[in-house]
Amino acid sequence: MLHRQSAAILGVSPHASELQIRRAYYSLVKKYHPDVAGRTSTVQFSRISDAYRDLLNFTRTRQKQKDDLYLYGNILLKEKDSNKRIAAARALSQSGRPSSYGYLKFALGDSDEQVVRECLRGLAALNIPQAGKELFALYKKSGSRLRREILSVIASLSVPAEYRDILYYAMTDRDPFLKKYAYRIFRTIQRTSGGICHN
Secondary structure (H helix, E strand, C coil): CCHHHHHHHHCCCCCCCHHHHHHHHHHHHHHHCHHHHCHHHHHHHHHHHHHHHHHHHHHHHHHHHHHHHHHHHHHHHHCCCHHHHHHHHHHHHHCCCHHHHHHHHHHCCCCCHHHHHHHHHHHHHHCCHHHHHHHHHHHHHCCHHHHHHHHHHHHHCCCHHHHHHHHHHHCCCCCHHHHHHHHHHHHHHHHHHCCCCCC
16 A cells, blocks of 8 residues: 555545654544444454554654665764765665755765765766756866766766756866767767757
């Protein structure tokens, strides 16, 4: 049963707290329990019990995911060991939750290039279109290896037209590989989007 259906059966919001879910469930139990309402309410009571169990599980899972994001975000931003920061960035990337973006964005300024690379991969995996300013600032101050990584992230995003400023800047880069790569991405965007990259 979907959590929205479960919420509708219980008469609560799909994003209700555990307390709200319990209160709604107990008020419905008092009304539809077979000992109170008779045997005709058995099916209705069964639906209410299933909805309660499903919605409670969904709420607990959602809360656990929020707790995990907070934990990994704190590790990424505050841990001294770079291997732990890399693992936290990877976990945030694999969470599939756009709210991970806030942590990944701040970690783009990390002193360890491997952590920054993992954050870039996370932005690509999460497909975050609003990361353009951070990536542009990072591109300007980075070396060739990190610039290549940034361009590969842009190439992998489904809305790379958002990053045209980086592409314009990269097409004037001193590194001939970066120039060609940026131009190739730019041309691909023009072909697939009907010339969105024009100002």
